[in-house]
Amino acid sequence: MAVRTFVPILIPGLLATAVSAGCSSNSSSAASGKPQGTPALTKAQAQQALTSFADGINRAGHGFSGKTLRSVEADPQLSMDYAALRLRRTIRKRPPKLAFTDTTFYIPRLTGYPHWFAADAVSGKGKGALRHALLFTQAKQGAPWLLAADPYPSENALSRVALDPQGLATPVGPDVKDLAVAPAKLPQAHASLLTDGPKASGASVLADGAKTSETYKALKQGEKVLAGRGVTLSSRFSPGRYKVYALRTKDRGAVVWYVLQQNEAYSASRRGKLAVSGDLIGLAPAKSARTRMDTTVLVQYLATVPPKGRATVSGMYRKAVAAHGT
Template sequence: MAARTQVPLVPLTGCLLAAALTAGCSGGSSAEAAKPRGAPALTKAQAQQVLASYAATANRAGRGLDGRALRAIEADPQLSMDTAALKLGRAVRQRPPNLAFAATTFYVPRLTGYPRWFAADTATGKGDRTLRHALLFTQAGEGAPWLLTADPYPSEQALNKVALDRDGFATPVDPHAKDLAVPPGKLAQAHAALLTDGPRAGGASVLADGAKTSETYKALKQGERTLAGRGVTLSSRFSPAPYKVYALRTKDRGALVWYVLKQNEAYSATKRGRLAVSGDLVGLAPASAARTRLDTTVLVQYLATVPPKGRATVNGMYRKAIAAHGS
């Protein structure tokens, strides 16, 4: 995360699509008991230590543009995305500034097993460069390290909607919970359908219109038409990525959900020179790799709020290309 939060993402091939996209729960049940279940994943003091240790190691990785160092402090999807961001940094010879978290609030759920996890609402940067984070750390098993697993950028202070019990701890929501407008585990499929086939796609109606849903689809379609006018054909499909879904109960009995999509893009051109490895793809393949074909893999993390009734609102994301192959 340290590497990519400070290295600005520039547009993808065609200078269109990145801008458009940028505009597992353990424990709990679908209806939590009145009395808290499980034990807190860790104390808030321990969570602060995890965050401080993460920042120190991430800064070392950033100074050396060393993706290998991230393996000790991150897990996928965050690891793959931030490793790609460091490759971009090396390619453009730009090291990230020092990472420092401020105004952090921890949301520690009560859990009954592993993976254990917790969330943190925090910020980096100052003034106009302030950036909010919805960090999610996980621990795979007893004695395993705490690793940053997800960090979508919320467009608002979405985590302050999380409900806390009388001891200040949060409640996890099962991915299959049925007391919500849509089960958290089905959000990724609905979102993928919307971005691939539009708001009228099956299941897509559970998502509210907005910059990261219906407006992104419109921008993608416009981007495809623009590229076609330049002699480039683009095919783009989204699917749920194979990662756990995490969710916390909110004050209105809804849920705040972290989930991930995979985007596969295929660019093709009949004439050489129409395609180039540029923008967010730099560092993932040689600059001259794309002659008449370019295939990319992108991961997109999302943060969404799901009400008990109504439509889910997507209010946070982090997008990064992680692979590119030209021919």
């Protein structure tokens, strides 16, 4: 999206390394084989929601307007993009204009609120093209449609979503038993892996990859590099306080949107080792980090869960949302 800057996990001024919520009770029973509920909206309405979002986000980016951003986004997207907006306002660099192409909508049948739908779309062109797995929510009847999540998938994971004869998708409940891992359990499994490694309890449900085992290795290597420079880093991940959303796939699996929170603590024995830089710009005064820095980071993920086997994480959007230096 237009106001964000996608930056891998940044250790202030020192190191860059690669790290870079539940379906509501309205979910249909995918096991029953009989469609339940009604469409969240029509495809024409979904296109209108996407167009309105793009218009609003472009206005927010041009004017560095948090108020406008709040009119088109909901958390966790709002908190993350507001932090990105603060960064751009601080460095005085407006984001490029956002426009979507190659859009496909995935509209579930629902039996209650919040209503929601997903969209696969591409922004940018050529080498600058970026795929999106957008998730919009509507809190209640008549409320605006707001972007709640948009992890960047490395592949078109949403093309696996199953559609019924009417072209509608099937939502998957957070605690279903017919998947390799229930969607509600994915955040804790992923948080355990990134905090304690692939051998942590429950982490075996996730396949090795750039956003799982390789991220853990990069974090551990980063800690070693920092230690050699007189900086201690501790990092812990936990499930975010947001709903998990999931859609049934053609192989009876699911694609799942979920969020983790990362808490980082940096400490140095001498001043000058830490700095508010990179992804943290705009979140704290530039010279506030003297010997300690604490940050809060939100990370959105998109995972594909099979009926049997290990879940694969294909999408991610990471952004520091708070920083405090002493």
